[in-house]
Amino acid sequence: AQPLQTPQNMIAPQPTASANTSATLQKPAKVKVSSVKNVKGKKVTVTFKKAANAASYQISYSLKKNFKGAKTVKTTKTSYTITKLKKGKNYYIRVRACNTAGKGAYSAVKKVKIKK
Numbered sequence: 001a002q003p004l005q006t007p008q009n010m011i012a013p014q015p016t017a018s019a020n021t022s023a024t025l026q027k028p029a030k031v032k033v034s035s036v037k038n039v040k041g042k043k044v045t046v047t048f049k050k051a052a053n054a055a056s057y058q059i060s061y062s063l064k065k066n067f068k069g070a071k072t073v074k075t076t077k078t079s080y081t082i083t084k085l086k087k088g089k090n091y092y093i094r095v096r097a098c099n100t101a102g103k104g105a106y107s108a109v110k111k112v113k114i115k116k
Helices: 017-022
Strands: 033-039 043-048 056-062 071-075 079-082 090-099 110-113
Touching: 033 090, 033 110, 043 056, 043 090, 056 079, 071 079
Parallel strands: none
Antiparallel strands: 033 043, 043 079, 056 071, 056 090, 090 110
């Protein structure tokens, strides 16, 4: 009969310290929105600064301050035009960065009135 394996000799080799720290992807930093402008044709252009560790961005927009029933769009660029908005309404817009490690915190909420 073969001797039983003990948990001590079943331990998998540990990754080196350098591979563990540099290869671990951090959650993205918080996004800072530069501008939210109403453009002709019931559209809004959202421009924001590039966030550290960001692979893509989620732009969330809503007619309600609490973002209930909000719509979300994804982009890899730092500028995005939201279309098909309602004239005369106020929209609340926020942005967050995403990557494979997770999603970052939302930016400060920006409010824009659709006039054009």
